[in-house]
Amino acid sequence: MRTITLGIALFALLVSSVIFLGQAPVPSPGIGNPLGPMVSGTDFSGSWRWLNHQDATLFTAAGDIADWGGIPLNDAARLYALSWQASRQTLKQQQCMGYVPPYTWMSPGNHRLWEERDPFTQRLTAIRYWGQIAQVDRTVYMDGRPHPPAYAPHTFAGFSTGKFEGNILTVTTTHIKRGWLRANGAPQSDAATVTEHLIRHGDTVTILAVVNDPVYLTEPMSKTSLLFRQPVAPDAWLYACDDSEQIPGRKNEYVPNHLFGQNPFVREYADKNRVPLLGAFGGRETMYPEFLAAVKDNTAAETAAKARMLPSGPRQASRAPDPTPNDGNIHVFHVAGSVYMLAGDGANIAVQVGPQGALVVDTGGGKLSDKVLAEIGKLSSKPIQFIVNTSFHADHVGGNKKLQAAGTDPSLTGSFFSNQFADAGQGATVIGHLNVQTRMQEQKPPLDTPPSDTYMEDRRRKYHNEESVEIFPMPDAITDGDSIVHFRRSDVIVAGDIFTTTQYPFIDTKNGGSLQGEIQALNFILDRTLYQHDEDGGTLIIPGHGRVTNEWEVAEYRDMLVIFRDRVQSMIRAGATLEQVKAARPTVDFDVRFGATSGSWTTDMFVEAVYTSLKNPAK
Amino acid sequence: MSRSLLVLFVVFAASLNGHAQGRGGGRGAAPPTARAAAPFDMAGYWVSIVGEDWRWRMFPNKGDYAGVPLNAEGRRVADTWDPAKDEAAGEQCKAYGAPGIMRIPGRIHVTWQDDETLKIETDAGRQTRLFRFGAAPAAGADIQGVSKAEWELARPGLGFAIAGDRRGSQAGSLKVMTTNLRPGYLRRNGVPYSGNAKLTEYYDVVKEANGDTYLVLTSTVEDPMYLFQPMITAAHFKKQADAAGWNPAACAVR
Numbered sequence A: 001m002r003t004i005t006l007g008i009a010l011f012a013l014l015v016s017s018v019i020f021l022g023q024a025p026v027p028s029p030g031i032g033n034p035l036g037p038m039v040s041g042t043d044f045s046g047s048w049r050w051l052n053h054q055d056a057t058l059f060t061a062a063g064d065i066a067d068w069g070g071i072p073l074n075d076a077a078r079l080y081a082l083s084w085q086a087s088r089q090t091l092k093q094q095q096c097m098g099y100v101p102p103y104t105w106m107s108p109g110n111h112r113l114w115e116e117r118d119p120f121t122q123r124l125t126a127i128r129y130w131g132q133i134a135q136v137d138r139t140v141y142m143d144g145r146p147h148p149p150a151y152a153p154h155t156f157a158g159f160s161t162g163k164f165e166g167n168i169l170t171v172t173t174t175h176i177k178r179g180w181l182r183a184n185g186a187p188q189s190d191a192a193t194v195t196e197h198l199i200r201h202g203d204t205v206t207i208l209a210v211v212n213d214p215v216y217l218t219e220p221m222s223k224t225s226l227l228f229r230q231p232v233a234p235d236a237w238l239y240a241c242d243d244s245e246q247i248p249g250r251k252n253e254y255v256p257n258h259l260f261g262q263n264p265f266v267r268e269y270a271d272k273n274r275v276p277l278l279g280a281f282g283g284r285e286t287m288y289p290e291f292l293a294a295v296k297d298n299t300a301a302e303t304a305a306k307a308r309m310l311p312s313g314p315r316q317a318s319r320a321p322d323p324t325p326n327d328g329n330i331h332v333f334h335v336a337g338s339v340y341m342l343a344g345d346g347a348n349i350a351v352q353v354g355p356q357g358a359l360v361v362d363t364g365g366g367k368l369s370d371k372v373l374a375e376i377g378k379l380s381s382k383p384i385q386f387i388v389n390t391s392f393h394a395d396h397v398g399g400n401k402k403l404q405a406a407g408t409d410p411s412l413t414g415s416f417f418s419n420q421f422a423d424a425g426q427g428a429t430v431i432g433h434l435n436v437q438t439r440m441q442e443q444k445p446p447l448d449t450p451p452s453d454t455y456m457e458d459r460r461r462k463y464h465n466e467e468s469v470e471i472f473p474m475p476d477a478i479t480d481g482d483s484i485v486h487f488r489r490s491d492v493i494v495a496g497d498i499f500t501t502t503q504y505p506f507i508d509t510k511n512g513g514s515l516q517g518e519i520q521a522l523n524f525i526l527d528r529t530l531y532q533h534d535e536d537g538g539t540l541i542i543p544g545h546g547r548v549t550n551e552w553e554v555a556e557y558r559d560m561l562v563i564f565r566d567r568v569q570s571m572i573r574a575g576a577t578l579e580q581v582k583a584a585r586p587t588v589d590f591d592v593r594f595g596a597t598s599g600s601w602t603t604d605m606f607v608e609a610v611y612t613s614l615k616n617p618a619k
Numbered sequence B: 001m002s003r004s005l006l007v008l009f010v011v012f013a014a015s016l017n018g019h020a021q022g023r024g025g026g027r028g029a030a031p032p033t034a035r036a037a038a039p040f041d042m043a044g045y046w047v048s049i050v051g052e053d054w055r056w057r058m059f060p061n062k063g064d065y066a067g068v069p070l071n072a073e074g075r076r077v078a079d080t081w082d083p084a085k086d087e088a089a090g091e092q093c094k095a096y097g098a099p100g101i102m103r104i105p106g107r108i109h110v111t112w113q114d115d116e117t118l119k120i121e122t123d124a125g126r127q128t129r130l131f132r133f134g135a136a137p138a139a140g141a142d143i144q145g146v147s148k149a150e151w152e153l154a155r156p157g158l159g160f161a162i163a164g165d166r167r168g169s170q171a172g173s174l175k176v177m178t179t180n181l182r183p184g185y186l187r188r189n190g191v192p193y194s195g196n197a198k199l200t201e202y203y204d205v206v207k208e209a210n211g212d213t214y215l216v217l218t219s220t221v222e223d224p225m226y227l228f229q230p231m232i233t234a235a236h237f238k239k240q241a242d243a244a245g246w247n248p249a250a251c252a253v254r
Helices: A002-022 A075-083 A086-090 A268-272 A298-307 A369-379 A400-406 A434-442 A515-528 A551-573 A578-584 A588-594 A603-615 B002-020 B054-058 B072-079 B083-088
Strands: A046-050 A110-117 A124-131 A136-141 A159-165 A168-174 A179-182 A186-188 A193-201 A204-212 A221-229 A331-336 A339-343 A349-352 A358-361 A384-389 A429-433 A453-455 A460-464 A467-474 A482-487 A492-496 A540-543 B044-049 B107-114 B117-122 B128-133 B146-153 B172-179 B198-207 B213-222 B231-240
Touching: A075 A186, A075 A588, A136 A159, A168 B198, A193 B198, A193 B213, A204 B198, A204 B213, A204 B231, A221 B213, A221 B231, A331 A369, A331 A540, A339 A369, A349 A369, A358 A369, A369 A400, A384 A400, A384 A460, A384 A482, A429 A434, A429 A482, A434 A453, A467 A515, A482 A515, A492 A515, A515 A551, A515 A603, A540 A551, A551 A578, A551 A588, A551 A603, A578 A603
Parallel strands: A358 A384, A384 A429, A429 A453, A492 A540, B128 B146
Antiparallel strands: A046 A110, A046 A221, A110 A124, A124 A136, A159 A168, A168 A193, A179 A186, A193 A204, A204 A221, A331 A339, A339 A349, A349 A358, A460 A467, A467 A482, A482 A492, B044 B107, B044 B231, B107 B117, B117 B128, B146 B172, B172 B198, B198 B213, B213 B231
């Protein structure tokens, strides 16, 4: 018995030594451990509320116009904010806008954090967050999974992974929608990544957030927020939000905005609080102690502030990374239901699969058609039956020849078409607006394999692969032959070049495109979409180029074009020439997101298309 | 059987004790100094990033005490603040005391005065704070008060976790409790704290992927004379490679 006891004791000593001494210096596994950590560095579980002992006037949806001190806004961001009008929040898609990190920490409602653990291993797989305001639902994955590809959708909460660094939880978030650094017009772009460090001391959590936004910040913005533990869990956790028209009869192409230099509220905050206007405008210098000396000379500071109300400096190109893969491979993304997006060969390709042959929308640039076919073959056991072309542009129809030839349309074989056409059913049927066929044939040399099944009516419809498919022509938008395709059961809209996330719309005025038609087309899309909650989810959009989105990004794109229209229209009314309009830089606040100073579609070319559209509106 | 359990308990407790010694805490060795036990290195120059409370820290105005949980007496004192009187009385530094100084835009220089005393110098107001580990010496009240410091090391949770699951033993926070303060201002606009105020601070260091290092300060001021609840705020500083921008300046009332 004594021997057994001693043996047990020695074993216990061995085990405990390994656990408590030998392993203590081993770094936290966190990221990279596919199982997730066993213990938390700190347990953040509980109900919390934002502590307003600092930044008391800046909680959600608040903050005066031009109260941006301490934010390293660049010139484009400042002009964006000065153009922003608070009544823009009355627009449908703005009413239920979600909250992005880190701004979400400052929402005044209730916050809840809790841990999720694997029921079999008790490993920490995720830390969850729920914010009452806008029902922010965040998951911080602790299991080491990678972030999604760049062409995946963004949400307001973004995609977060976390790791414990000692007692500090560090969260990295990507795939965030365009939101607010401060809900008084100071934008955070959809290219931003956010790092949050959560530190708990007793009943207080301090969050240091660092925002890296190549589009709207000159350097990372860092800021603390505080949460205080609520001893009794509150019972208010929901935020019912359904949008509605706030001003009956208002046209859907009205977007409240201030023209540059004409914001009547620009001085209100600075004057009321005896703050230099230059400081209220933000900028990296306002973050540092030296700023106090920089505004000692009131006259110079005021002059500098006034200069910042108007565009200046060199033209800017987009600083947002292009999400389109460019590695010579085709990348497949499941969008929803039976619809997939294939990216990597020119314009995006959509593929709908089911018990019938695949229905393909656009065929890309044609350089990687063999790989496109190989990927479609993995998705569908049946050959391609239909191809729909949303545009005649080469990056949308370049793969027509190969994809058409590889397919077959069994609906024609044995039908009366067989009596008229010996090759009926051989090859997929290519569908497109009549003007796509015409434009493809007019090219020199003509483009291969134009649509053989054309339409001119307001809606072409088809029930295919167990869902309703609607094809709508969008007259006079990018060209005079564009279409969008709505897969109704999957609830996915393929927008073609009517909407892209990578550049200004390629309004091809020489082939019938116009700004007005483009705005109408975007509004048409918005009339067909729904969101799941707070402008996330619901109807998903495959753009002509770029990443999958939902209606939020389409509405933002529409708003941007309406704002440009208002600015250029105002200048045309004042007698401005095209060169004067270009020099005034009416797109300056969005150039850092969508602009180009070189390539096939520069900002200057886009401004010229806007000017031409407005100067010579279609009758 | 009960004897077996006793043996197990003793062995288990011994291993716990060994762990609790931390770095350099081997049996029979002298306990490590505060400097040696530091879970992170605070030494160097840091610049305050005015990312929070910008208007109140940069351009404080009389009567603007939004966010401060002032009681009626606190509001009365703040509303009747007369900067000229402070200047006439030679009290230019009342906003530069421990509860206020760390939020005044400026730079701090952190050094070890000795193995048990961490020194923070500020260029704003040319102040010096001394954080003493172990027993704090008795001292008369001045604007920086008496600060007692300790490392709050992050302890791994107890339990039989498998290898590799433990949090690193290097992690932790610096906790500083300051009392014996002379009355002063929470902000440079006459928002008061009393001589009975108690300040608790936590200092943490975080690193960004790009190499930026931040010092995060969470402060709680308890002062029933002027506050109806403890005031909790945070501030942060960015690590500098050198003394660039270090610009000692005298206290200023306005």
